[in-house]
Amino acid sequence: MAQLITALLVPFDEQGKLMEESLRQVVEYNITENKVDGLYVGGSTGENFMLDTTTKKNIFKIVKEVAEDRIELIAQVGSLNIYEAKELAAYVVNELGYQKISSVTPFYYKFDFEEIKNYYFEIVKDVEAELIVYSIPALTGVNFSEDQFGELFENPKITGVKYTAGDFYLMERLRSRFPDKLMYSGFDEMLLPAAAVGIDGAIGSTFNVNAKRARQILTAVEGNDLATARKVQAETNDLIQKILANGLYNTLKLMLTEKGIDMGYCHLPMKHYTNEQVEVAQELVKEYM
Helix, strand or coil: CCEEEEECCCCECCCCCECHHHHHHHHHHHHHCCCCCEEEECCHHHCHHHCCHHHHHHHHHHHHHHHCCCCEEEEECCCCCHHHHHHHHHHHHHHCCCCEEEEECCCCCCCCHHHHHHHHHHHHHCCCCEEEEEECHHHHCCCCCHHHHHHHHCCCCEEEEEECCCCHHHHHHHHHHCCCCEEEECCHHHHHHHHHHCCCEEEECCHHHHHHHHHHHHHHHHCCCHHHHHHHHHHHHHHHHHHHHHCHHHHHHHHHHHCCCCCEECCCCCCCCCHHHHHHHHHHHHHHC
């Protein structure tokens, strides 16, 4: 069975300070209520790229303290500052005991592939951990070819990819060519076709509130019950469509707040939520949770 891994939401107060107790609660909620197989910590969903190094380290530490070894943890350590990425990698692996790290593709500057490959190789050079490449071309502007993925995978420490892209032809080619590498799907709204390709797992932000349906999709595909998989994916996409229309991260946080975990606010410069967004989130909880 493919793993179900939540891209973890992180709660902040109105001044942008980490809400530590709420973070502990949302980690526990994902483990005991959502029953996910793992957490992807410090990714886009965690608003990571707006945070300072000390806050990032604190998040990694708290998550490990709560989760212990009950589920798999993947620490996203990527940063435009490669020295910060290396520092975070050393911290989570050597001090906290994470066995898997991940890194977003370097963005903003138009790095060529050799620079990007060197970036990944440099991050893993001094740590004994597996690295999952985080490929999200819509946000980074970086599209890897099949052969370029192959060059990255030549490094034995680079063991897979978090594939958040809509090119399912490339996904299938990678799955076929590199059967021993880990393939994690990153688009929740396309979990069914990704599962049909034969992923090892899925990493998603909406699993914070919709893990049970995601699990149903994976189970149905594995059991060749495509009718059920299509039905549940349609329900899931109805929910995702409404969440996106209401503001992705605000709505996910508001839904969890409605379930009893005070998730605070999104980190500036993201907008704080409106009364209308609160009302929509409350209705979504009633209808889907």
